[in-house]
Every structure is written in structure tokens, then in C-alpha cells.
Amino acid sequence: MNDKQNTLSFSAERFLDAVSDCAFVLDYKFNCLYINEGALRALDLGKKGMSEVLGKNLLKLKPRFASSLLYKKCLEAKSENMPIVFDEYVSHIERWFKCRIYPSGDMLLILMRDNTDELAIFSQIKESEEYHRTLIENVKDYAIFVLDIKGKIRTWNKGAERLLGYSAEEVLGKTPFIFYSKDGRKVGMDMRQLQQVKLEGKFEQEGWWVRKDGTQFWANEILSYFKDESGGMKGYTKVVRDMTERKNTEEMLKRYTRDLERSTRAIETEVAKDEALLDSIGEGVIATDETGRIVVFNQQAQSLLGWSQEDAIGEFYHNVWKIEGEDGEVISNTKRPVAMSLNNGKKIVNSAYYYSSAYRKPFPVSMTSAPVVLEGETIGAVMVFRDISKEKEVDRAKSEFVSLASHQLRTPLTAIKLFVEMLLLSGASNLTKEQQEMLQSVNESNEKMIKLVENLLDVSRLETGVLTVKLEQVVLKEFIIEVVHELQPVANSHKCNLVLSLPSTAGTKVTTDPVLLRQVLNNLINNAIAYSPDRRCNIYIDVAVNPGFQYQITVQDEGIGIPKEALPNIFQRFYRADNAVKARTEGNGLGLYMSKMMTETLGGKITCVSKLNIGTTFTVTFPLSKPRHPAVKRRVRL
Amino acid sequence: MNIFETILERKKILLVEDDLLISQAYRFALGEAGFDVLLADDGKEALEKIKAEKPDLVLLDVIMPLVNGFEVLERLKKRGMEGKPPVIMISNLGQAADIARGKKLGAVDFLVKSNISLKSMVETVKNFMES
Numbered sequence: 001m002n003d004k005q006n007t008l009s010f011s012a013e014r015f016l017d018a019v020s021d022c023a024f025v026l027d028y029k030f031n032c033l034y035i036n037e038g039a040l041r042a043l044d045l046g047k048k049g050m051s052e053v054l055g056k057n058l059l060k061l062k063p064r065f066a067s068s069l070l071y072k073k074c075l076e077a078k079s080e081n082m083p084i085v086f087d088e089y090v091s092h093i094e095r096w097f098k099c100r101i102y103p104s105g106d107m108l109l110i111l112m113r114d115n116t117d118e119l120a121i122f123s124q125i126k127e128s129e130e131y132h133r134t135l136i137e138n139v140k141d142y143a144i145f146v147l148d149i150k151g152k153i154r155t156w157n158k159g160a161e162r163l164l165g166y167s168a169e170e171v172l173g174k175t176p177f178i179f180y181s182k183d184g185r186k187v188g189m190d191m192r193q194l195q196q197v198k199l200e201g202k203f204e205q206e207g208w209w210v211r212k213d214g215t216q217f218w219a220n221e222i223l224s225y226f227k228d229e230s231g232g233m234k235g236y237t238k239v240v241r242d243m244t245e246r247k248n249t250e251e252m253l254k255r256y257t258r259d260l261e262r263s264t265r266a267i268e269t270e271v272a273k274d275e276a277l278l279d280s281i282g283e284g285v286i287a288t289d290e291t292g293r294i295v296v297f298n299q300q301a302q303s304l305l306g307w308s309q310e311d312a313i314g315e316f317y318h319n320v321w322k323i324e325g326e327d328g329e330v331i332s333n334t335k336r337p338v339a340m341s342l343n344n345g346k347k348i349v350n351s352a353y354y355y356s357s358a359y360r361k362p363f364p365v366s367m368t369s370a371p372v373v374l375e376g377e378t379i380g381a382v383m384v385f386r387d388i389s390k391e392k393e394v395d396r397a398k399s400e401f402v403s404l405a406s407h408q409l410r411t412p413l414t415a416i417k418l419f420v421e422m423l424l425l426s427g428a429s430n431l432t433k434e435q436q437e438m439l440q441s442v443n444e445s446n447e448k449m450i451k452l453v454e455n456l457l458d459v460s461r462l463e464t465g466v467l468t469v470k471l472e473q474v475v476l477k478e479f480i481i482e483v484v485h486e487l488q489p490v491a492n493s494h495k496c497n498l499v500l501s502l503p504s505t506a507g508t509k510v511t512t513d514p515v516l517l518r519q520v521l522n523n524l525i526n527n528a529i530a531y532s533p534d535r536r537c538n539i540y541i542d543v544a545v546n547p548g549f550q551y552q553i554t555v556q557d558e559g560i561g562i563p564k565e566a567l568p569n570i571f572q573r574f575y576r577a578d579n580a581v582k583a584r585t586e587g588n589g590l591g592l593y594m595s596k597m598m599t600e601t602l603g604g605k606i607t608c609v610s611k612l613n614i615g616t617t618f619t620v621t622f623p624l625s626k627p628r629h630p631a632v633k634r635r636v637r638l
Numbered sequence: 639m640n641i642f643e644t645i646l647e648r649k650k651i652l653l654v655e656d657d658l659l660i661s662q663a664y665r666f667a668l669g670e671a672g673f674d675v676l677l678a679d680d681g682k683e684a685l686e687k688i689k690a691e692k693p694d695l696v697l698l699d700v701i702m703p704l705v706n707g708f709e710v711l712e713r714l715k716k717r718g719m720e721g722k723p724p725v726i727m728i729s730n731l732g733q734a735a736d737i738a739r740g741k742k743l744g745a746v747d748f749l750v751k752s753n754i755s756l757k758s759m760v761e762t763v764k765n766f767m768e769s
Contacts, residue, residue: 403731407701410730410752411657418663421756426670450752454732515734 022097022112028078030058030065033107042112044092070099074108077101087115147236151175151194154235163242165212176238181208181216197223197236206243218247287372287382288338292316295380304387306359317383324354324362337369341381345371351388364388399461406457413453416446448588455590458519459573462597469513469601476551477506479514480543483521487529494529497538505545510624516598517622520606521553523591524618528557530587531580531616550624556617562610570608571596579612595620649767650674652693654684654710655728656702660751664697664728667756671764681705685713693723695763698745700729700736711743720744726766728759 013036016023022039026032032053040046043062045053058065065071069088077084084101096119097112136144136157143160145153152175156168164171164179171178177190184207196203202224209219221240228234275298278285284301288294297312305312305321312320317338323331333339337348348369354362367385371378420443424436431439484500491498528539540556562570566577574589599606604622651668655661656679665675676691678684682704688696700707707727714720727740732750740748746766749759 403733403736404701407730411660414730414751415657415659415663417752418660418667418756422663422666425756454752 016111019113020100020111021114022110024110026058026074026108026110028106028108030071030074032056032058032061039110039112041093042090042095042097070110073099073101074110077103077108087119088112141241143238143240145171145176145238147176147194147238149233149235151190151236160240163211163217163240164209170212179209179240181210184208193223194236197225198233201225209240217242217244219243283384283386285382285384286312286317286320287380288317288342289380290342290378292318292338292342292381294320296382301385304360304363304385305355305357307357321355321357324356326352326354328354328362337367338381338383341369341371341383342378345373345378347371355385364392402457402460406453409453410450413446413450417443417450420446452588455588455594458594459590462594462601469516471511471513473509473511474514476508476510476543476545477502479517480506480521480541480553483518484525484541487522487525490526491529491539494532495536496529496532497536498525498541499538500541500543502543503545505547506543506551508545508547508551508624510551510622512602512622516602520595520598520620521555523595524555524620527587527591527618528555528559528616532557532559545624548624550621552619552621554617554619556615558615561612561614561616562608563612567608567610571606648672648674649694650676650691651763652676652678652684652687652691652696652723654678654681654696654702654707655699656680657699663756664759667760668763671760673763679703681707681710684710688714688719688723695766696723696725697728697763698725700727700731700740708739708743711740711745715744724766726763 013034017036017038020038022036022042024032024035024039024043032055035043035045035050035053037050040048040050040053043058043065045062048061053061069086073084073086081103083103084099086099088097088099089095090097094116095114096116098115100111100113102109102111136155139157139159140162141159142157143163144155144157145160146155148154152173153171156166156171160171161167175190177185180189193203202222204220204222206218206220208216209221210216219240220243221238223236223238225236226234278296279299281298282300284304285296285298286294286301287296294312294315294317297307297309301307302309302312307320318333318336323336325331331353334343337350337353340346340348349367351364351366353365353367355365355367356362364387365385366388367383369381369383372380372382420439423431424439424443480500480502484498488498525539525541532539537558539558540554542552542554542556544552544554546552560579562577563579566575566579569575570577571592573593575593576587576589580587596606599620599622602622604620607619607621608616609619610616651673653661653664653668653675655664655677658679661677661679665677668675676687676693678687680703684696684698685705687693698707698710705713707729711720711725714725724746725744727737727745727748728751729736729740729748730751732753737748747762749762754762
């Protein structure tokens with residue numbers, strides 16, 4: 001044994017110490033032939049000196065050795081006569097050793113290297129690798145795969161499988177080119193991507209990708225590279241995310257935004273159109289909310305009232321303009337048309353008001369006010385008005401012209417009338433009977449001319465609407481009696497009998513224009529007289545009152561009547577029925593025409609029933625209270 | 639009553655009428671009826687003669703040069719001479735509105751010339767003078 005022990009030269013010892021932490025040599029009986037310090041420590045023999053161990057049997061020295069892995073491995077190496085390498089944990093010093101057993105002849109050389117730290121690092125790396133691998137494998141929302149240096153797919157995770165529908169076997173070794181949609185595919189694009197990554201370190205883009213089943217998704221892909229320990233390019237990693245949902249959301253958002261913009265624009269256009277429309281019309285348009293605050297005030301309203309839109313909007317309407325009647329009396333707030341529309345839902349039409357504001361003197365207007373009703377509720381009022389100063393002026397001028405023309409026509413006629421009268425009066429004794437008769441004819445014709453001029457004036461006033469209606473309250477009974485009384489002399493001269501019958505209700509008051517009504521009745525009764533033969537004819541004038549509603553005046557004669565075919569035309573201008581002309585009765589064909597117009601101006605109706613040679617009945621019917629639109633002017637085309 | 643007294647008693651009427659023929663006829667008829675007739679053919683002259691001659695009655699036309707009949711009435715009213723002398727309007731303006739305007743300005747009557755004979759006109763004047 002000692003020989004053998006001695007066979008290990010000094011240099012050999014040094015060598016063993018250098019390549020391993022522990023080194024010892026055993027014979028097949030486990031007698032220790034050589035042992036170094038490290039081995040003593042590892043075998044827990046440190047307390048004993050080297051001399052105490054050398055040449056001794058290890059099994060005896062350290063009985064626990066028999067149960068160690070090292071012992072088993074030594075037996076194994078001995079029986080197989082093959083070197084064995086294994087790891088062993090030495091618990092009492094808590095170290096791992098890489099053990100190598102070399103059988104050699106009848107000896108075993110055992111070298112142990114402490115690789116505890118190495119193992120720790122390795123296990124850490126392994127753990128970390130496992131962790132990342134698991135992570136990557138199991139990431140489902142991302143397709144993560146590795147490309148080799150040539151751009152071929154090397155790994156394929158579950159996310160990639162899920163996202164693209166390909167299994168690992170189907171894609172490994174291929175390039176990601178196949179994943180791009182037809183539109184996105186460009187020759188050499190994958191290579192260019194790799195190139196860019198090399199230059200810039202990273203490449204990112206979004207685009208349509210295609211799954212195995214052909215469906216598409218919007219993908220965000222990030223390509224980067226990794227290097228080996230020496231810094232050489234080793235491959236690339238590609239991370240792909242399905243952005244379809246985000247893309248859809250974005251698209252939807254875009255669409256909503258676009259729709260919103262479009263509808264906003266539509267509304268703006270609509271509003272602009274309305275404003276342009278409101279501003280371009282010639283009438284002032286003002287709208288209020290239900291409390292009477294102004295919400296619309298168009299261009300024309302601004303120029304008519306002198307208020308700016310900014311100032312007027314939000315202001316109460318009654319603070320912006322005032323209303324006066326034709327007599328200059330201020331209309332109180334509660335009686336103003338807008339108030340009536342707001343409070344009573346009434347539509348008001350009026351041409352007899354004067355508007356004024358802080359910036360304008362009163363001017364005549366024609367206005368309409370109407371409630372704005374939404375689902376049965378009044379939510380505001382709209383008032384449309386226009387300045388009628390010019391029309392009033394034109395009307396006035398027209399009226400003046402007509403009356404002046406009529407005056408001028410009548411002046412020479414008057415002179416003729418007066419001189420004929422003078423001749424007849426003073427020169428009666430010097431004139432022959434024949435001459436007197438001639439003068440009488442001149443006089444009659446002249447009188448007709450005067451009457452015609454007068455009627456033409458009336459017709460002109462009625463037709464041009466210059467005629468002003470002045471409403472008054474009159475007691476019907478008194479009024480009719482007066483009219484009939486005035487006509488009595490004419491009736492007498494024609495030997496006609498005027499029969500007036502008044503019911504007790506005729507004592508009522510009616511609202512009318514007495515001048516117009518008188519003219520209508522005069523015309524009707526004069527006609528009845530004129531077309532009655534001079535033989536004690538009766539003319540019946542009947543009055544009927546429907547209390548609270550209307551009244552009727554009937555003029556019935558026993559005269560020549562109106563032929564059936566002429567009846568539809570009798571209210572036409574200058575129309576005269578054949579029999580009337582033949583009967584040589586006087587008339588210019590204006591009486592009934594004017595009567596109809598005046599009756600209608602008063603809100604009434606005129607009707608006629610007649611039988612040839614039996615008689616004619618005219619009936620006029622009027623409302624008892626105020627005629628509906630007394631101020632509305634009639635326009636008749638000539 | 640001798641002729642002299644009769645002349646002194648004669649009432650003075652100012653006839654204001656711009657139409658020569660009508661003026662002539664009225665002057666003739668009123669003269670025949672025993673009135674003293676003064677003439678004026680526009681409103682300005684009428685106002686001067688009313689002041690200077692103090693007529694018992696004025697027959698006043700409406701449509702005249704310079705100052706019209708209504709304006710004459712207005713000026714008389716302003717001078718506090720409403721009804722002194724009394725004024726009867728004579729005009730061919732026969733509308734109710736014209737008549738109402740004349741009466742409102744103080745005219746005692748309104749005669750529409752084309753509708754009234756000389757005889758009736760003289761009757762009206764006489765009736766007024768007697769009352």
C-alpha cells in the first residue's frame with residue numbers, strides 16, 4: 001500500500017488538486033491510497049489527519065459511506081470497468097459535486113468538483129427559460145414566433161395557433177409571407193422588414209392578415225431581433241396582435257364622428273337655410289317662446305323696428321315694440337295680438353295697427369299673429385308683419401284722385417244744370433212750349449250724367465278698396481224707418497205703396513256702416529219702385545232678426561220681374577235685363593253691382609228670387625255683431 | 639219800409655266759388671232773392687273779405703286755388719271766428735266723409751251743388767237767414 005501511495009508523485013498531487021476540489025484514490029477494498037484536503041472535508045474526515053486516513057479502510061473509517069451514492073457508483077465503475085460521471089449532494093457541507101470515477105487496474109480514482117454555484121445558475125436559467133417558454137406558449141392574444149436568420153419560422157406559440165389557425169407543423173420552416181392579405185402582400189416585403197429591423201432595431205406596422213380559413217383580421221406586428229452571446233445576429237421575434245376589435249371600434253368611432261359631423265352640418269345647413277329664408281323675405285318675422293320672449297327676429301324685423309337681433313332676442317316682445325290703433329290709442333299688453341295668440345291660441349289678422357319702437361315713429365302695418373302649437377300645447381307665437389305706409393299713401397292718393405276727378409267732372413255738369421234751371425225759371429215767358437220741353441230734356445240728361453258720375457265714383461271706391469268702412473251701432477228699427485221715410489216721395493211719384501213690417505226684435509242694435517247699408521237699401525227700394533208699373537203697386541219691406549246671430553231685410557215688389565236667363569247676370573257691372581231696357585226704365589247697370597259689393601264689404605250676403613211679370617224679391621243678410629273683416633280691402637280686377 | 643231801408647236791411651252774403659259759371663248762376667239767384675252778394679274766387683280772398691266786409695253768411699266752395707274751403711274753416715276756427723259769420727259749404731265733393739269734415743270744422747250746412755237746384759239752394763239760405 002505504501003508503495004502505491006508513494007507512487008503518486010508530488011507533481012501528480014498538484015495536478016489532481018488543480019483539476020478538482022476533491023481527489024482521492026481507493027483500492028477495490030476501499031482502502032484509501034491517497035486523499036487530499038478537499039476530499040477529507042467532503043468525506044467529513046476533516047477532523048482526522050491525513051495520516052490517520054491514509055491506508056485505512058474507508059468503510060471502516062466512515063461506515064455511512066456504504067450508503068452513499070458515491071459508494072454505489074464506485075461499485076458500478078469497478079464492475080463495469082468504465083468511468084462514471086454523476087452529481088452528488090453532500091449534505092453536511094450543503095454542496096453539489098460533479099463526481100468522476102475512473103477505474104484503473106485495481107484502483108479507483110475519484111475526482112469531485114464543486115459545481116453548486118454552476119448548478120444554481122443553470123437551474124435559474126432553466127427556470128427562467130421555462131417560465132418564458134410557458135409564458136410565450138400560453139399567451140393567447142398574441143401570436144409570438146421566432147424567425148431564423150433567413151426569416152423562416154422557427155417557433156410557433158398557442159397564440160399564433162389560435163390567431164392564425166395553423167398548427168406548428170404547418171408553418172415551421174415557412175416565411176410569414178403567407179399570412180398577409182392579398183392587398184398587403186408585396187414581393188420581398190418580408191426581407192425588407194428584416195432589413196429594416198437590422199438597421200433600426202425594430203419594425204412595426206398594422207395591416208390585414210389572413211387566417212388559414214381565409215378570414216381576415218387587422219393585425220399589429222412588431223418585429224425585433226435577438227443576438228447570441230457573441231453579439232451575432234441569431235434570429236428575429238415577431239409579435240402579432242389582433243387589432244380587429246380596436247380597428248372596428250375605431251372605424252365605428254370614425255363613422256359615428258362622421259355621422260355626427262354630417263348631421264351637425266345638416267342641422268347647420270338647415271338653420272342657415274331657415275335664417276337665409278327668414279332674412280330674405282320682405283316681411284318682418286318675429287317668434288316668441290310661450291312666455292313672450294323673442295326667439296326669432298329676422299332681418300326685415302330689424303330694419304322695420306330698428307332693433308338689432310342681438311338686443312331683441314331674449315327680450316319680451318312688448319318691450320321691443322308698441323302698438324296703436326288707427327285712432328292713436330295704445331293697445332294694452334293683454335290685448336296685443338301676440339298675447340291673444342299665446343293666451344287664447346287665437347290667430348289674429350289685422351291691417352289697422354300702427355307699430356312703433358324706441359327707434360321708429362308709428363307706422364301702419366298689416367300683421368298676422370298665430371300660436372305655435374306642439375302636441376296641443378302653445379309653445380310660442382309667430383308674428384309676421386309688413387310696413388303698409390306706401391300702400392296707405394297710394395290708397396290715399398288714389399282716393400284723392402278719384403274724388404277730384406269726379407269733382408272736376410261734376411263742376412261743368414253743375415253749371416249746365418244751373419243755367420238750364422235759370423232759363424226755365426226766368427225765361428219761361430219768352431220760350432215756346434217746345435223749347436221748354438227741349439230744355440227739360442237737356443236737364444234730364446244732365447241729371448243722369450251727374451248720377452252716373454256719382455255712381456262711377458262709388459264703384460271706383462269700392463273696386464279700388466279705397467272705401468273706408470266706419471262701423472257704428474245703430475238701432476235697426478229706427479234706421480229702417482228713416483230710410484223708408486226718405487224714399488216715400490219717390491214712391492209717391494210712382495204711385496207705389498211702401499209696406500214696412502218690423503218685428504218686435506227689430507229694436508235691437510246692429511253694428512254696421514250706416515252709409516253703406518243706406519245705399520244698399522236705397523238701391524234695392526229704388527229698383528223696386530222703378531220696375532213696378534205705375535198702378536198702385538205694393539212694395540213690401542220686411543225685417544227679420546235671428547237674435548244673437550243675424551238679421552235680414554227683404555224688399556219684395558210686384559213689378560215686371562227678371563227673366564230667368566238674366567238672373568245669373570244681374571249683379572254684373574252695367575248689365576241690364578232686356579225687359580228692363582224695353583220698359584224704358586232709367587238705370588245705368590251699376591246699382592245691383594254696387595249693392596252686392598257693399599253688402600259683402602259689410603260681411604253680408606245678397607240673394608234674389610224673381611218671376612217674370614209677378615215680381616222680384618231681394619234679400620240681404622248681415623251678421624248682428626261686427627262684420628268679420630271690415631278692414632280687409634276688396635280687390636276686384638276691372 | 640221804403641226802398642232805402644230795404645237796401646239797408648239787405649243781408650250780405652259772401653259767395654266763395656272759383657268756377658265762374660256757377661258763381662254767376664248763384665249770384666243771379668241770390669240777387670233775385672234780395673241778397674247782397676259779394677264774390678271771392680279763392681280761399682285767400684275769402685278770408686280777407688270776411689275780415690273786411692263782415693258778411694252775414696258765407697257760401698263756401700271746397701276745391702279752390704290757394705286756400706281750400708276746409709282750410710278757410712280751420713283758419714276761422716283758429717281766429718276764434720267759428721260760426722261768425724256762419725258758413726254753408728257748397729261743393730261737388732259729396733262723400734259722407736267730406737260732409738262730416740265740413741261740419742266738424744264748424745260749417746252749418748253742406749250743399750252738394752250737382753244735387754241741388756238753384757231754387758233749393760236759395761230756400762236753404764233763406765231758411766237759415768230767417769231762423
